[in-house]
Amino acid sequence: TCFKFAAKVLKINDIYKSLRVFVAFYYVFLWHYVTWFCGNQLKAIWEYGEWNGRELELKEIVSLLTNGSNVTLISPRRYGKTGLIFRTFEDLREKKCTCIYADIFSAQNLDDFLKILSEAIVNAVTSESIIKKFFNALKNARPTLSYDPISGSPQVSLSFQTDSQKHPTLKSIFDFLEKQETQIIFAIDEFQQIREFKETNTEALLRTYI
Helix, strand or coil: CHHHHHHHHHHHHHHHHHHHHHHHHHHHHHHHHHHHHHHHHHHHHHHHHCCCCCHHHHHHHHHHHHCCCCCCCCCCCCCCHHHHHHHHHHHHHHCCCEEEEEECCCCCCHHHHHHHHHHHHHHHHCCHHHHHHHHHHCCCCEEEEEECCCCCCEEEEEECCCHHHHHHHHHHHHHHHHCCCCCEEEEEECHHHHHHCCCCCHHHHHHHHC
């Protein structure tokens, strides 16, 4: 009787282990299927759904930007402003424009802002000769370029002798972009973050430069 009981327990344990393996396999399969399905659906929405019927708006934005006008996108969060920026970049690159994107949501002050702008420019330009010219244009700062060991993305650090050198450096950045042979389109995402900087006149200065 004890032997039969032990055999039954062993059999039940084997069944339990088999069920656990099956459930684990099922969830792995389900996860891969969901991610694959959602990825294809998101791609379909991006390519055919989200921008379907918005060709006129895209055309108008591209026209304004290529004619030198500034464009401001205002909407509640998560309404697709960033997606619209990248979709617009696709059309602008076909017109041989150099597109630069900077997300300043994490910026807390002017130092962070200058760093993010500089990294965005270096990331978009890639040409070593142009990067060298860019750094030479920053006469009020001492820029240092490094690369993230994991992502490989460029990292720029700017050092200043005095705080008074920061505002001229901001102007130098946009003066450099203005002198480039190709048309530069610079998108600053989360622009309202500038109002949180301790340097209260940053927004006013920036608007005079652009």
